Amino acid sequence: MSRPVELPRWADIGLLPLINLAMALAVSAIVVAVIGLDPVQVITQLVKGAFGTRSGLGYTLYYATTFTFTGLAVAVAFHGGLFNIGGEGQAMVGGLGVAAVSLAFGNSLPAVLMLPLAVVAAMAFGAAWAAVPAALQAWRGSHVVITTIMFNFIASALLAWLLVNHLKAPGGMTVETVAFADSAHLPGMHELLAGLGIEWPRTPLNASLLLALAAAVGVWALLWRLRAGYELRAVGHSPEAAHYAGIHPRRQVMLAMLISGALAGMVGVNELSGVQHKLLLDFVAGAGFTGIAVSLIGRNHPLGIVLAALLFGALYQGGAELAFEVPGFSRDMVTTLQGLIVLFSGAMARVAAPALSRVVMALQPRAAVAAGAAHG
Template sequence: MSQAKVPAWVTVALLPTINVLVAFLVSALLFIYIDINPIDAAKVMWTGAFGYAEGFGYTMYYATGFIFTGLAVAVAFHAGLFNIGGEGQAYIGGLGVGLVCLTLGEYAPWYIVFPVAIVAGGLFGAAWAFIPAYLQAKRGSHIVITTIMFNFIASSLMAYLLVDILKPENTMATESRVFAVSSWLPKMHEMLAVVGIDMAPSPMNLSFIFALLCCVFVWLFMWHSRWGYEIRSVGSNPSAASYAGIKYVKIIVLTMLISGMLAGFFGLNVLQGELHQIKLNFVEGFGFTGIAVALMGRNHPIGVLLASLLFGFLYQGGAELSFEYGVDRNIVVVLQGLVILFSGALEHMFRPSLERTYLKLFGSKNDEQQAEKGVA
């Protein structure tokens, strides 16, 4: 009997690729149904997302937001927690970023405001995740229920603040005043122009670099620190982790604080980097899409980065498709739903047949190699 094992890259890399391809094949049938050539549609989306500098900048701008919310969900998953409250945590974290820009931004340049906004966004997001974490750890309240309830509370709180507190006088718009120009994050095309590289203007800004640093931080924290090991232990087997002396309450709270902190950074990209004022519903569902990003990325920073690029492509490419063919934007939402369906809910649909195929093709060869090593 074959003792060969399926290598990790088959399920970590090949399986998600197949799922995405199947989602695109089903999407092709949808395009055929609405009388659009799927190959032409794919070309328009690809060109719109990566084919020119401005479109590429928009793709990276969207991807930056998905990196923050995707990492937030991924960290919680490692502790066995389904943090569905990224939307609310990003919302409240953005409030922290906005308050710093509205106050300190009047007196200091962006390179002073930015680190303070990072701290404020992280603290506000972590604080919003703390109560659900405490209720889960100490009272047994399910994290899914409490976090989704806190999404609604965050939405109501922000509506109150923008209507009654932060809204300037003599305006009906539910938004704060515009931040001081000196507090705005530099755009990527502005930074590249300093070193002599020309790039078309786009919303892509300095927070993209910070998002990449967050990926590195999560990787080091989760796989190269004691706390990360304890988080993964609790996620794998809470009883065994408790028997080994790992404090369940501490780990649950710590994990959710980090998760909320990462989601809170979302406001850096959208508010300080692009909108330059606090607006109602500025999160726009990125917190919920971060769940799909984490699932597709197998809760690993590299996977989250790649999945964020995919969803950035769908957002920007879908906008180009809507402009080029007059396609309803809801069709783009359907495309995103198909990717989520096959990469999330049906992610293991092809796994058994894929593993059997691999073992059939390469199992005997691997057995021979193991036997030769045993003889040696």
């Protein structure tokens, strides 16, 4: 059995994902060329569609906001030694929390109280949905991968049952609730920037972007600056050693999953409070599963996750533009590109590590010699 290749942290977190991404793009270019399209034109149009206009950038950041929440959710659980695949269901139930408080209190509370209440409800409902698989893992040994997958289906069925039988707007054919009151509408980014004298087109991008960035900073501080995060990571590395050191693994399992579920639940704030302003049947649309890829590409680090979320946001928005602008290109090709990125960043994430390790080791002596000459 070959030993795992050790890389400096800067190379493992910063450089290796870029190499994996470059390999995925290279293979994608070959696939695009095989079907008779110009790879340069496709990549150029994708980048232009995602970042070339303010409107395109707004949509890219809107998608990236959702993927940041779900990517952080996967990463927190991963550092606790858990693989939470239940972000999809936790996001659905978080949206139920947003809808519950928005419909119940939207007409009686001002926005200054209503919006924080919606955020708290999203986090609480998402955390509560993650608590059951966490408890089953901690006290009964039920594997969290299996239970969280099962809970995705349960959440989907629960959301459909509640919408069809109890929450559906009376007299309408569409399976959705009545619109939230104005106090439950999260400000759009165009409104916030207008207050600063900056003109910005109306897009789905809203104040949830700021919440996502705050969540990324909070996760970084928790995991690498607080004792609670150290204990969580210690359990993730070795539950037996952590227990010997006086850390309770069961508590850390619960903590990791509760935080993970709360972060996934925040998808409901972006999608419902920020954009739809009502509860829909399929508002998550696979974002929980995309968060797994985002976390893998970001190496489970908040900064990497934000950048990976931006990448997937660009793929979603740029892919939509490609489908309109490039004849013969379909959304299925964007899905293929996403799959290749996941392949190279997940299952084949360490393929380039040996070669990268040799390059780093070859350059380190030169760097040491140069540093010594400078000091001399």
